[in-house]
Amino acid sequence: MDVRGPIGRDSETCQLRDVLDRVGDKWSALVMALLGQGPRRYSELHRAIEGISQRMLTLTLRGLERDGLVIRTVTPTTPPRVDYALTPAGRTLSIELASLIRWAELHREYVTESRRRYDEREALLKTGA
Amino acid sequence: MDVRGPIGRDSETCQLRDVLDRVGDKWSALVMALLGQGPRRYSELHRAIEGISQRMLTLTLRGLERDGLVIRTVTPTTPPRVDYALTPAGRTLSIELASLIRWAELHREYVTESRRRYDEREALLKTGA
């Protein structure tokens, strides 16, 4: 990001951007959530997270590893074996994510219904006008 | 999103994607955080969130309103006055975001240091090789 000015200088909202930049992308939070259930091999992750490409899985894991949230362990057998696990810091973040999941569960219907009604009013405005 | 398969069918991780799709974009979480401090006029938001365009502010507010997280109040004076505030559901989400902010504050230095060391090792590998 690159937000300056009032809210950019506000340390609270700035940190919010930091953490969202970290886990707000398409796959990071999913990987974190999965690793929250325990260590996984590369291929296990690839199979578990359907739809992710090898490229994106690698990129995502590298990013999380770089930030110290995930640790990568190579066992140099043939064929090689690579395990990924959360670090202690990663585990605390995955707990925050679990909290977000609970929010989503509690408000799923409310949000769906809100959207339905909003779209309905929208449609009426177009038809009526 | 459009994730199917193992993790796509897992309701937990699926809901995680829902909520991240909602506040994981560039501005939504920032707007929610700001409105968490109290109602704001359109122009106040525009000035407070430096760097946001009118288009994106409008789009972001519409999205949050559609999801029932923000409420829009028009006072038909001349010139018109429009206020935005969090709904009760929006307030609960902003509390979750505050929790994420605390995580970021606690781990800011750790993440920065992790990155520095990761990049340093990277550089060594390239120079050494």
Place this chain on the structure above:
DNA sequence: CGGGATCCTGGTAGATACTG
């Protein structure tokens, strides 16, 4: 003042092929 409409760009992610 508070937007809507339109056009355009850049970065993120997908597809595919190859490798130690």
Place this chain on the structure above:
DNA sequence: CAGTATCTACCAGGATCCCG
């Protein structure tokens, strides 16, 4: 098995102009 390399497409988001 666990990646890397390359190429492409798509769309979130920015810039600009206009309007009630």
